[in-house]
Amino acid sequence: MNNSLFTQLLDLACGAFLLAAVVVLWRRELAAIVRLFALQGLALAAIALLLGLHEDRWDLIVVAAGIGALRASLLPYLIRRALDALVADRTRDQDGARAYTYSEEVRETEPLVNVAASLLTAAALTLLAYAVARPLVELDPTPATRALPVGLAVVLIGFFVLVTRRRALAQVVGFLLLDNGITATAFLAASGVPLIVELGVSFDVLLAVLVLQLLTARVREAFGTTDIDDLRELHD
Amino acid sequence: MNTVGYTAIALQVGAVAAGAPLLTGLMRQTRALLEGRAGAGLLQPWRDMRKLLRKEPITPVGTGPAFRWAPPLLVATSLVLAVLVPLVSTVTPVHARADLIVVVALLALGTLALALAGLDTGTAFGGMGASREMTIAALVEPTILMSVFALSIPAGSTNLPVIVAGAVDQPARLTSPAGLLAIAALSVAVLAESGRLPVDNPSTHLELTMVHEAMVLEYAGPDLALVEFGAQLRLAVLLGLLASLFAPWGIATSASLTAVLLALLLVVLKVALLGMALAAAEVFWAKLRLFRVPELLAGSFLLALLAVTASYFLGGER
Numbered sequence: 001m002n003n004s005l006f007t008q009l010l011d012l013a014c015g016a017f018l019l020a021a022v023v024v025l026w027r028r029e030l031a032a033i034v035r036l037f038a039l040q041g042l043a044l045a046a047i048a049l050l051l052g053l054h055e056d057r058w059d060l061i062v063v064a065a066g067i068g069a070l071r072a073s074l075l076p077y078l079i080r081r082a083l084d085a086l087v088a089d090r091t092r093d094q095d096g097a098r099a100y101t102y103s104e105e106v107r108e109t110e111p112l113v114n115v116a117a118s119l120l121t122a123a124a125l126t127l128l129a130y131a132v133a134r135p136l137v138e139l140d141p142t143p144a145t146r147a148l149p150v151g152l153a154v155v156l157i158g159f160f161v162l163v164t165r166r167r168a169l170a171q172v173v174g175f176l177l178l179d180n181g182i183t184a185t186a187f188l189a190a191s192g193v194p195l196i197v198e199l200g201v202s203f204d205v206l207l208a209v210l211v212l213q214l215l216t217a218r219v220r221e222a223f224g225t226t227d228i229d230d231l232r233e234l235h236d
Numbered sequence: 237m238n239t240v241g242y243t244a245i246a247l248q249v250g251a252v253a254a255g256a257p258l259l260t261g262l263m264r265q266t267r268a269l270l271e272g273r274a275g276a277g278l279l280q281p282w283r284d285m286r287k288l289l290r291k292e293p294i295t296p297v298g299t300g301p302a303f304r305w306a307p308p309l310l311v312a313t314s315l316v317l318a319v320l321v322p323l324v325s326t327v328t329p330v331h332a333r334a335d336l337i338v339v340v341a342l343l344a345l346g347t348l349a350l351a352l353a354g355l356d357t358g359t360a361f362g363g364m365g366a367s368r369e370m371t372i373a374a375l376v377e378p379t380i381l382m383s384v385f386a387l388s389i390p391a392g393s394t395n396l397p398v399i400v401a402g403a404v405d406q407p408a409r410l411t412s413p414a415g416l417l418a419i420a421a422l423s424v425a426v427l428a429e430s431g432r433l434p435v436d437n438p439s440t441h442l443e444l445t446m447v448h449e450a451m452v453l454e455y456a457g458p459d460l461a462l463v464e465f466g467a468q469l470r471l472a473v474l475l476g477l478l479a480s481l482f483a484p485w486g487i488a489t490s491a492s493l494t495a496v497l498l499a500l501l502l503v504v505l506k507v508a509l510l511g512m513a514l515a516a517a518e519v520f521w522a523k524l525r526l527f528r529v530p531e532l533l534a535g536s537f538l539l540a541l542l543a544v545t546a547s548y549f550l551g552g553e554r
Contacts, residue, residue, distance in 0.1 A: 008408065015413025015546060022542065026535050116534035123541045130545055137549070149549045 006054050007143040013050060014147040017043040017184060018126070021154045021177055024161060025118045028107050030169050034079050037173050040154075041071030044180055044187075051144060051191055059195050067183070070202050075176060075209055082213045083169060086220060112164045122157055129153035136189070144188045151185030154178075168216045168226040172209065179205055240491040244325035247500050252318040255504065256472035257281035257465065262508060263515035264439075270519045281468065288461035296454050299356050306353035307459045310466035313346040314473060323476045324499045325488040326397035326404075336384045336394040339477075340377055343429065346470065347373045350463070354451030365450025368526065372435060372447065375533035376428045379540045383421040386414045386543035387481060396477075403484045410482060414547035417539050419482050424536035426478055428529075430471040433518040435529055438467075445523060472507065475514075479506040 020040035024033050045068035052060030087106060111118065129152035137145050158178030165171055183201070186193050193201075220226050261278040268275030295304060320334040320342075347369060354366035388394045390409050391402040403409055410419075428435040431448040441449055452463045480487060486502035488495035524532060 004408075008412065011413050011546075012411075012416075015416065018413075018542065018546075019417070022538060026531075115531045119531070119534045119538045123538045126542060126545055130549055133549075146549055149545075 006050060010047065010050050010143055010147065013043050013046040014150040014184075014188075016040075017047065017180075018150045018153055021157045021181070022119070022122050024173065024177065025122055025157065026115060028115070030083055030106050030108065030167060031080070033108070033170060033173050034076050034083065037079075037176060038072050038076035040177070040180055041073075041075070042068065044071060044184055047184060047187055048192065051187055055191060057191070060192055063192060063195065063198050066198070066202060070206065071176075071180065074206070078209050078213055079169060079172060082216050085217060086169075086226070108165055108167050108170045111166060111170075118160070118164060121160060125156040125160060126153040129156055144191070148185065148188050151181050151188050154181030154184060157181070166227050168212070168219060172212050172216070175212075176205070176209070238329060240493055240496060241325070241328040243493065244488065244496045245319055245328050245330065247496065248324045249315065249318050251500060251504060252323070252469060252472050252476070253315070255507075256468040257285060259472050259475070259507060259511050260468045263511045266512045266515040267519055270516060281464070285461045285465060288464075289458050291457035293457045293459060295459075296357055298358060299454070302349075302352040302356040303454070304459075306349040307455070307462035307466065309349040310346045311462050311469065313342045313349075314466050314469035317342050317473045318469065320396075321473055321477050322397040322400050322480055322487065323473075323503050325491075325496050326401045327489065327491050328397075331397040332395070334396045336381065336388065336396055336399075339396065340381050343380070343470070344373065344377050346466065347429075350448075350451050357454045359454065361446075361450045361453050365447055365453070368447045369451060372428055372529060372533065375530060375537060376425050379421055379425040379533065379537045380429065382537065382540035382544055383418040383425065384481070386418040386540065386547050389414070389544070389547045396480075400480050400484045400487060401489050403481070404487060404489055407485075412547070414543045415482075417543035417546060421536045421540035421543060422478060422481070424532065425540075426474045427514075428533060428536075430474050431467065432471075432514065433521050434524045434532065437523045445526070475507050475510045476503060479503060479510055 017040055020036045020043060024036050027033055027036065045064045048060055048064035048067055052058070052064055083106060113121065126149070130149040133149040133152050137148055139145075155178055158174050158176075158181050161174030161177055162171055163174075165174060179201075192198065216226055258278055258281070260281045261276075264280070265275040265278055317339060319330060320339060322328070322331065322334060351366040351369050351373075354362035354369070356362070384396075384399070385394070387399050387403070387409070390406075390412075391399045393399065409415055427433070431438055436447040437445060438448065440446060441453075448467065452460065455463050480503070483506060486499055488499040
């Protein structure tokens with residue numbers, strides 16, 4: 001693969017990666033947010049694949065395939081299942097009050113920071129990531145390290161989603177965005193971590209999502225909602 | 237060179253002035269056909285204008301110069317835009333003055349004139365429309381500026397013909413992340429600026445939703461014809477700008493008459509296609525609630541800002 005084509009494809013993948021994170025802030029439907037997360041997983045796999053092809057490293061290509069399988073299909077599938085469980089539970093008895101909470105449950109209706117302000121904050125966070133990453137980029141300006149701010153920006157946006165969303169599943173997506181950002185930063189800065197570490201991290205994330213999925217189901221059973229803000233008081 | 241340049245400008249302004257009502261007619265006709273109606277025909281906006289121009293001019297009691305001067309000012313700024321924006325050729329006698337900031341300022345001047353006219357009538361609708369229009373404009377103008385800035389960074393100039401000519405030379409600039417983000421941001425901004433569907437519905441007089449129509453509610457006769465002509469001109473120029481910036485192929489970059497004529501044909505085709513695509517999309521869109529509009533516009537502003545930052549860190553080797 002020649003150099004300019006590599007640069008252009010890598011830039012496109014990084015652009016899609018950042019854009020998916022930003023659009024997560026824009027959308028309210030949890031289903032749409034999960035789709036965007038899957039899309040971001042694909043972009044991340046594309047970044048790893050491009051780096052692997054460019055540096056002729058088979059282990060990176062394997063990692064790319066693993067990331068694609070895990071982050072673009074398995075994790076979104078698990079979150080989708082948790083979401084469907086919420087919906088199925090709610091549609092069982094469709095009297096007025098229940099139907100209303102159903103529509104509340106699958107949408108991020110009232111984030112702590114409203115959508116327009118979140119979008120502007122995302123813009124500020126991206127600028128911050130660019131400013132912070134500049135000295136790092138200057139150490140070794142290759143096409144991959146130039147894109148380093150993208151990884152940092154996604155980390156920051158993931159934090160922001162984690163802090164400002166109310167629904168448990170939206171927060172799970174925020175956590176996964178954060179993790180995607182960290183992985184992307186590792187790829188762009190150092191062409192990935194050793195295979196064994198990557199495997200460990202992937203299993204860690206998978207387990208975390210499984211546990212969070214269970215926890216969400218339990219939270220809903222106990223309190224009838226997944227709005228984390230309702231869980232302020234302790235009960236015995 | 238100069239005769240060809242002046243010919244290009246004359247052709248461009250003529251095409252925009254004659255074609256803008258036709259573009260509106262084409263869009264209405266496309267929409268009508270998709271909705272299963274017969275439609276009024278392509279020439280209906282011209283017929284409307286003839287009808288309005290024959291009526292006697294009436295101004296409401298108590299309105300001042302802001303109300304009277306807004307329609308001619310709107311048409312004048314739109315026509316100046318039609319001269320400046322590089323639609324047909326990038327080498328014209330005015331190409332040094334076709335700066336991005338001048339173009340955005342002229343757009344804002346037209347918007348401001350109409351908003352002042354809406355306030356001048358002193359009616360509830362006029363004031364409401366003006367306040368909504370200003371809310372939208374305050375978010376749209378920076379978006380247009382930022383998204384074209386993103387394109388101007390690789391070109392190294394905010395001069396529109398230079399940007400367009402650069403994009404013709406190096407099409408890779410448009411498929412970079414910065415270019416794609418800028419396309420998305422500018423498309424939303426153009427929709428909002430020309431008062432099209434997700435932001436404002438041009439074919440309704442429903443008091444809760446109208447923005448542009450609320451401001452011009454008091455106009456009648458020739459003034460109304462001018463206001464509508466101005467709005468059509470703006471739509472045509474903005475779609476033309478979008479076409480030139482993001483699909484610049486075929487625009488004349490040299491001073492030859494055949495290139496100019498070919499470019500004119502192509503730009504008419506591109507704008508007609510864009511208009512038809514927009515009309516077809518509008519069939520499927522619903523108007524956004526007014527309080528959701530700032531969200532959409534903040535989103536497009538964010539895209540534009542990302543386009544600018546991305547052109548710094550995803551620019552490849554420079």
